[in-house]
Amino acid sequence: MKEILERILKFRDERGWKKFHKPKELAASIAIEVGELLEVFQWLSEEEVKKLLEENEGFRERLREEIADILIYTLILAHETGIEPREAILRKIEVNRRKYPVNEYYGVARMDLLEGRKVE
Template identity: 40%
Template sequence: MAMDKDTNVQKLKDALRKFRDDRDWAQFHDPKNLAEAISIEAAELQEHFLWKEREEAIRQLREDAHFREEVGEELADVFIFCMNFANAADMDVSSLILDKVEKSNKKYPVEKSRGKATKYNKL
């Protein structure tokens, strides 16, 4: 099984493109549908934490193998639809993320933001 340390984003995108094309599902993978799917899968991820106390959720995620597996599946669904969106829109995920990190570095300078959860426009 592939691990983060020995795979790359292109391999993931290629595997998802093959899965999609083998089923002739590109016709359903338009940006609107995929953006909605990302949001729905993110809600499914959130549902596992709904009404739980923060400390209980952290403990369960650390110690409960079944809970951890279910959460992992929803996290995978979120990533999969993000990758499907990137494939459909011909977007390069790595440059998008690294560009965003660079922008965030400017918006949140370490000396102003360290240890604070304050939005950049309130720093």
């Protein structure tokens, strides 16, 4: 993670782009890249996505690039705001572990839709 961040920052700083990387601008950039990620899947059925992932390297490359864009901007945002990504992820996993106990949430994505129902 550290080596990757160093390479990202070197790339950025060689181009004099640090001045553009304010937290709000980086958050907006992440949202824009998430939009581009959604565009990759736009109008495709689950079956079509599965087939493209298996057979179409161009599709996989588009997906790879958008995932990379999101991760790159996210790592820069974390760096610029003094958030350590590994620690942030581990802390959030722990928060989620407590918030969603396995015995209540196993296999359930929308608990709000099941209010009042007992989950087996």
